[in-house]
Amino acid sequence: MSPASANLKHLYYQMLRIRRAEEAIARRYAEQQMRCPTHLCIGEEAIAVGVCAHLTVQDKAFSNHRGHGHYLAKGGDLPRLLAELYGFAEGCCGGRGGSMHLTDLEAGFVASTPIVGGTVPLAAGYAWAEQMKKSDAAQGCASVAGGRMPEATNVVVIFFGDGCFEEGVMHETLNFAVLKQLPLLFICENNQYSVMTPLAERQPKRDIYKIAAAHGLTAVSGDGNRVDEVFQLAQTAVTNARNGLGPQFLELHTHRWPEHCGPNEDDDLGYRSPGELAEWKLRCPLLQTRQMLLGLQLSNDAELAQMETQLAEEIEQSFTWALQGTRPSIDSMRQHLYA
Numbered sequence: 001m002s003p004a005s006a007n008l009k010h011l012y013y014q015m016l017r018i019r020r021a022e023e024a025i026a027r028r029y030a031e032q033q034m035r036c037p038t039h040l041c042i043g044e045e046a047i048a049v050g051v052c053a054h055l056t057v058q059d060k061a062f063s064n065h066r067g068h069g070h071y072l073a074k075g076g077d078l079p080r081l082l083a084e085l086y087g088f089a090e091g092c093c094g095g096r097g098g099s100m101h102l103t104d105l106e107a108g109f110v111a112s113t114p115i116v117g118g119t120v121p122l123a124a125g126y127a128w129a130e131q132m133k134k135s136d137a138a139q140g141c142a143s144v145a146g147g148r149m150p151e152a153t154n155v156v157v158i159f160f161g162d163g164c165f166e167e168g169v170m171h172e173t174l175n176f177a178v179l180k181q182l183p184l185l186f187i188c189e190n191n192q193y194s195v196m197t198p199l200a201e202r203q204p205k206r207d208i209y210k211i212a213a214a215h216g217l218t219a220v221s222g223d224g225n226r227v228d229e230v231f232q233l234a235q236t237a238v239t240n241a242r243n244g245l246g247p248q249f250l251e252l253h254t255h256r257w258p259e260h261c262g263p264n265e266d267d268d269l270g271y272r273s274p275g276e277l278a279e280w281k282l283r284c285p286l287l288q289t290r291q292m293l294l295g296l297q298l299s300n301d302a303e304l305a306q307m308e309t310q311l312a313e314e315i316e317q318s319f320t321w322a323l324q325g326t327r328p329s330i331d332s333m334r335q336h337l338y339a
Contacts, residue, residue: 036098050230088325
């Protein structure tokens, strides 16, 4: 049995948890109590889960405006995420950031921000710091007779979309990462659209990962809706980065189901080709993984139904906790500011 198959049930559970949490957010968003824009990742869950399966708490992750899935897959606290959406002080950013500003340092999730490309150089800086810490540790070991070599380097992962690949800072960071051979993993979630503009209207006909390879990275492409494939590609990439083989780049093809920003579907707007969304829904990462679990006899309908029940209870309890939060006090407005 392949490593991906051996972990398939856990991967499915993590994807299902993200999907059900996002669906619950979408349902409750109409109540007008979440007063922040929210970008849902429904349809894209396999990438976050397949990559984060190989990360430790010491490894760090950075994300973007569509970051709920990355946050949860990295081990972020669900109740505090929900409290943040409601603007409560108990939220993961104290109610100051909302959906697009998430952090959970205990889980190794450093930051998500809405500025396209904004976290890309931050991730490189963090990876450079990790590299220098290992270099310092190696020198320390060498100076002690019989000292052991330090453990492999912690890695840093940056998640971004295909639209981010058009930002100048993206290419500057790719160049710097190769120059310094950073333990940095670039994850391009190519969901084919930047807001409502398709990739073909924004970039020449080319493979994004080949442009990354031209910068000098080890770069590959894969099906971002197959969690087993993402798992295997990420395993190689993380191992390479961790063991000093330089930055890695994965272009993973997927598709978001809801509107760019908000809880609803918007297929009626016509910016997608007729039938495009329906075709991608047939390639649903959860549906494909469920079929694999049943086909390989790694699970059964009763066990999968129990997962649904367990997650429904967890999500409901998380909302209950979040809604008991308190508003940030006025006298705390000057905290966490740099002047």
